[in-house]
Amino acid sequence: MEHPKVEFFTTRTKLEAQREQTVDVLIRITPPVPKPDLSTRPNWKGRPDLNLSLVLDRSGSMEGEKMIRAREAAMFCVDQMLPTDRLSVVTFDDRIEVLFPSEPVTNKQSMKDLISRVMARGSTALHEAWVRGGLSVSERMLNQGINRVVLITDGLANVGITNTDEIVSQAMGLFQRGVSTSTIGIGADFNEDLLMPMAQSGGGNAWHVVEPNDMQHIFQIELEGLIAQFAHTVSLSLIPADGVRIVDVLNDFDLTETGRYRLPNLQFGSPLDIVVQLKVGGEEVGTQMRLLDLRLGFTPQDAKNAEVLKQAHTVEFATRSEVERSAVNDEVIKAVQFLINARARNEAMKRMDQGDFDGAQAILGRSLSATRAACADFASAPAVMAECASLEETARSLTDRLKDKMSRKKLAYAAYNRRSGK
Amino acid sequence: MTQMVLKERGRKYVGLPEFARAGEQILAEMGLEQARGTVTSVPDERTIRYYMAEGLVQTPEEKQGTASVFGYLHLLQLLTVKKLQAEHLPIRKIRELVAGKSEQELETLLGVGSPAAKKTRESDAKRYLESLLAPSAASPPRQAAAAPTAPLPQQLDTSASWKRIEIEPGLELHMRSDYSPPATTGKTRSLLEKAIHRLRRLRG
Numbered sequence: 149m150e151h152p153k154v155e156f157f158t159t160r161t162k163l164e165a166q167r168e169q170t171v172d173v174l175i176r177i178t179p180p181v182p183k184p185d186l187s188t189r190p191n192w193k194g195r196p197d198l199n200l201s202l203v204l205d206r207s208g209s210m211e212g213e214k215m216i217r218a219r220e221a222a223m224f225c226v227d228q229m230l231p232t233d234r235l236s237v238v239t240f241d242d243r244i245e246v247l248f249p250s251e252p253v254t255n256k257q258s259m260k261d262l263i264s265r266v267m268a269r270g271s272t273a274l275h276e277a278w279v280r281g282g283l284s285v286s287e288r289m290l291n292q293g294i295n296r297v298v299l300i301t302d303g304l305a306n307v308g309i310t311n312t313d314e315i316v317s318q319a320m321g322l323f324q325r326g327v328s329t330s331t332i333g334i335g336a337d338f339n340e341d342l343l344m345p346m347a348q349s350g351g352g353n354a355w356h357v358v359e360p361n362d363m364q365h366i367f368q369i370e371l372e373g374l375i376a377q378f379a380h381t382v383s384l385s386l387i388p389a390d391g392v393r394i395v396d397v398l399n400d401f402d403l404t405e406t407g408r409y410r411l412p413n414l415q416f417g418s419p420l421d422i423v424v425q426l427k428v429g430g431e432e433v434g435t436q437m438r439l440l441d442l443r444l445g446f447t448p449q450d451a452k453n454a455e456v457l458k459q460a461h462t463v464e465f466a467t468r469s470e471v472e473r474s475a476v477n478d479e480v481i482k483a484v485q486f487l488i489n490a491r492a493r494n495e496a497m498k499r500m501d502q503g504d505f506d507g508a509q510a511i512l513g514r515s516l517s518a519t520r521a522a523c524a525d526f527a528s529a530p531a532v533m534a535e536c537a538s539l540e541e542t543a544r545s546l547t548d549r550l551k552d553k554m555s556r557k558k559l560a561y562a563a564y565n566r567r568s569g570k
Numbered sequence: 571m572t573q574m575v576l577k578e579r580g581r582k583y584v585g586l587p588e589f590a591r592a593g594e595q596i597l598a599e600m601g602l603e604q605a606r607g608t609v610t611s612v613p614d615e616r617t618i619r620y621y622m623a624e625g626l627v628q629t630p631e632e633k634q635g636t637a638s639v640f641g642y643l644h645l646l647q648l649l650t651v652k653k654l655q656a657e658h659l660p661i662r663k664i665r666e667l668v669a670g671k672s673e674q675e676l677e678t679l680l681g682v683g684s685p686a687a688k689k690t691r692e693s694d695a696k697r698y699l700e701s702l703l704a705p706s707a708a709s710p711p712r713q714a715a716a717a718p719t720a721p722l723p724q725q726l727d728t729s730a731s732w733k734r735i736e737i738e739p740g741l742e743l744h745m746r747s748d749y750s751p752p753a754t755t756g757k758t759r760s761l762l763e764k765a766i767h768r769l770r771r772l773r774g
Contacts, residue, residue: 276703279699279702279703282695282699283696283699283700285695286695286696286699287696289695295695318702321698322695322698322699325694325695325698326694326695327695385657385658387658405667406654406657406659406667406679407657407658407659407663408657443657445681453572453681453682454681
């Protein structure tokens with residue numbers, strides 16, 4: 149079994165001797181690239197089998213472009229699947245209908261015919277529809293494949309159980325029993341405070357479709373993500389050495405019941421950046437010091453049991469002038485700044501919720517200036533330009549009260565994506 | 571590691587020294603490192619006594635002569651405590667996590683869940699979801715594929731399809747239209763027994 153690669157980076161390679169300091173450590177976890185060699189694993193098609201249920205909102209507000217695009221996206225999904233995969237489709241408004249129960253994707257045309265007849269009407273029984281989708285999946289659980297419900301909605305749960313916390317904790321309950329949940333929110337009127345935590349606790353992905361046209365693209369990423377999943381149930385513990393203290397983990401991960409950080413699923417070849425801030429006492433010049441021990445727990449997609457990867461990071465202390473002369477690692481600066489921006493976005497959301505739009509705008513403005521200052525030496529890097537453009541655009545949209553719902557969603561999803569390395 | 575732990579199922583360890591040795595062997599295999607030397611990595615008899623006093627490992631009830639007889643549950647408790655200590659959890663938190671847990675739950679915490687435990691996963695997810703549905707919605711929804719032109723039910727479970735039969739004033743039997751009554755005397759009897767059982771429980 150191939151392991152993910154864990155690398156540690158600090159802003160400068162060495163730390164300053166004889167001075168207490170705050171050190172940003174970038175931990176980059178890179179899952180392996182899948183090998184084309186198929187001989188090692190019998191029956192391995194290069195991806196796990198999928199057992200999906202698409203839970204599709206057909207309430208009145210979906211009428212028009214959104215419904216058309218959602219149907220197209222669902223049909224696209226059918227086209228991407230293999231006969232060894234299983235698919236069911238559940239549609240909902242105030243009533244729930246199993247369009248077709250979980251079955252192998254052998255007759256694609258008849259599945260697509262059924263999907264093509266889905267029309268918008270009624271209100272939104274989101275919770276029960278999600279449960280029905282889960283039931284379709286749970287009836288045919290794959291032990292080593294991926295069991296997932298994909299919930300697609302543009303609205304608020306307003307029929308049946310509507311309590312956000314309750315639904316979120318149920319999504320976690322279901323994930324602990326082997327079925328994950330992804331959510332796709334469309335437009336400006338759905339509840340991001342439900343859909344995002346639901347996917348996070350549910351072990352899946354949260355997507356925001358801004359334009360109906362993006363739907364197919366999002367579906368494609370979700371499917372590629374499923375196919376490329378390397379490991380699930382990923383957790384991290386960080387144990388600082390004597391004299392070292394963890395000040396902050398900038399990703400704001402949730403904790404598991406055993407007090408470890410709960411990490412997102414790992415995708416083949418796609419790295420996850422984690423930034424931890426440490427308080428370190430200064431040692432003598434030339435001293436090598438073990439800073440941090442890391443334990444990464446994960447369950448590989450094609451294995452039954454969890455594995456643990458252990459690694460430590462050691463640094464050397466040097467004189468102040470030597471440290472100052474050494475090169476600065478842009479990757480660390482960028483990772484730190486982007487995660488701080490993720491927090492700022494959440495703070496701006498809070499201000500918006502309190503009606504303080506000027507305050508929210510000011511926060512984003514400060515993040516923009518801070519990002520420009522911190523990344524001045526590599527301002528033309530695509531990631532930096534994209535980050536600045538996103539901050540600018542959201543700050544600008546905050547001047548228009550008609551765009552509030554959309555602005556809040558953009559803030560929420562940008563912060564979420566950054567933290568979970570998407 | 572998994573096999574090492576699972577093959578201990580059903581084993582008994584007579585006396586504390588034998589129990590400590592079994593724990594020691596498996597822990598050595600698990601390779602748990604304890605940081606900073608604050609926690610001993612291999613539990614000696616004294617440590618196990620301390621764990622029992624702290625309620626981390628249950629005190630065995632079974633005795634052989636004067637020796638306590640430890641079992642698989644005690645072993646899992648010991649291994650879990652050491653594992654969680656290696657993860658720097660405080661004793662208080664460990665006690666919360668370990669106390670009252672079944673063998674299967676402890677196996678899961680240890681990450682050695684057996685194939686049998688995995689097998690129950692399917693029904694586990696299903697049972698969980700079924701429990702989340704409101705009782706009024708417990709019957710499956712219609713399948714559109716079967717009859718796309720038929721009118722849809724207003725609710726998942728329409729009351730129209732239920733028949734009410736009064737047994738005596740204050741007690742009714744509700745029967746769904748598609749229910750077929752028991753065909754044999756034996757089946758009728760077992761149904762009555764179920765009813766008697768339920769009624770007894772009501773009486774407390």
